[in-house]
Amino acid sequence: MNQEIQLVSRPEGMPTANNFKQVDTDIPSLKEQEILVKSIYISVDPYMRGRMVDRKSYIPPFALNEAITGGVVAQVIETKSDKFNKGDYILTSFGKWQQYQTVKEENAMKLPDLDVPKSYFLSALGMPGLTAYFGMLDIGEPKEGETVVVSGAAGAVGMVAGQLAKIKGAKVIGIAGSDEKTRFLEEELHFDKTINYKTTPNILNELKEACPNGVDVYYDNVGGEISDAVISLINHKARIPLCGAISSYNKLEDYGPRLQGMLITTSSLMKGFIVSDYADQFEEATKQLAMYMMTGKLKFKETVVEGFDKLPEAFIGLFKGENIGKMVVKVGEPE
Structure with missing residues (x-):
């Protein structure tokens, strides 16, 4: 049977x-x-x-x-x-x-x-890893010395996205939902700073402290109030890969601020994508992720x-x- x-x-x-x-x-x-x-x-x-x-x-x-x-x-x-x-x-x-x-x-x-x-x-070598790879490297394009924020950072996509930004020399701040997750991100994956959004009294103030030079790349996995706070800190020509909006998946209604003015005044890019957009590049990306894993640059x-x-x-x-x-x-x- x-x-x-x-x-x-x-x-x-x-x-x-x-x-x-x-x-x-x-x-x-x-x-x-x-x-x-x-x-x-x-x-x-x-x-x-x-x-x-x-x-x-x-x-x-x-x-x-x-x-x-x-x-x-x-x-x-x-x-x-x-x-x-x-x-x-x-x-x-x-x-x-x-x-x-x-x-x-x-x-x-x-x-x-x-x-x-x-x-x-x-x-890591499948759909989530590929999603992190293309969203971070093709849309986010992190550069050495830039500040990158990843929401849902302890998830399957987020932890790979953050490590790819670290490989490129960026400062990486991860947002997650428990102390266990934030410890893992800092101690095992070497994120520069983490924020537990469930326990912080004011996530915007925490972000300002963690990102004194603003935000150059925001890898958005969650949407909602967390993203509202991060996007308020974006720098000139920031890049925002829109990967997911898990905070609203189970909501019957969802409202937020209007972002057009912020994007215009900072000349920033916000781009939604799905991993199948890059289907013709899967083989090469999988090899690159495997190389990072085999050499210890990528943990999972x-x-x-x-x-x-x-x-x-x-x-x-x-x-x-x-x-x-x-x-x-x-x-x-x-x-």
Whole structure:
């Protein structure tokens, strides 16, 4: 037997366990140029919250009463593809919250033989790492001596983005939501300064103290009041990569200040992006991230939850700040 987890109702506000259902299904039959895989790690990501709403976006919404889709690291069990052998490990961005599933050969990438956990291809060497890489280096373009602020800095994207800015010689300030996270950023990843936004009485005053020369690059993962405060301190020709707005994903209404005047008077760039904008550069970027990791310039931490039935719980935990680094769910053992 096979199992899958479906979205059965659309969340209003914070998702709950009632929005999901675990269903017994058959193991799918294999067609030509497909592989049958056993899921080992499944990714849960904040962007998935947006796909639970039935509205127009850059990617279609999840259908109700069907398995949720996302990133999966899996092992090939059977193959009708000349490109993959039984036992190979693959990454697919078109995976499903299923224990066993079929994948078209063009939607799977064989994992390179690197001395890192396989789950890293869902995190530092996968979509989050690539998101950090292109947002920080292509849009942010940090330079030596500049001041870079990263919100959501202890998340999967934020911790990589901050380290890339450090590699370029910038001063990096990270904003996170617990003392454990801020200690990790300073002690393990060597961020220059961190701010716990949940305990500081005035985040704007904290930012002014941490950034006496203003802000040159703001890597925005969260939006909301934190971003309002950071953007009020931007310098002439600052760059603001807009990666996410997790603070508002579960809000029914969200309002903020008007930023056009600030952007005009500082001649600053604010640019939204999604990682697929850079799909033709993924291979080279992955090699660069792997090189940084192999040489010790890039460190990473994951929060691994065990158990296929824990997928909804892990996903909801993203919005409660329960993860440091990438949240992944280990759903199976290799055969």
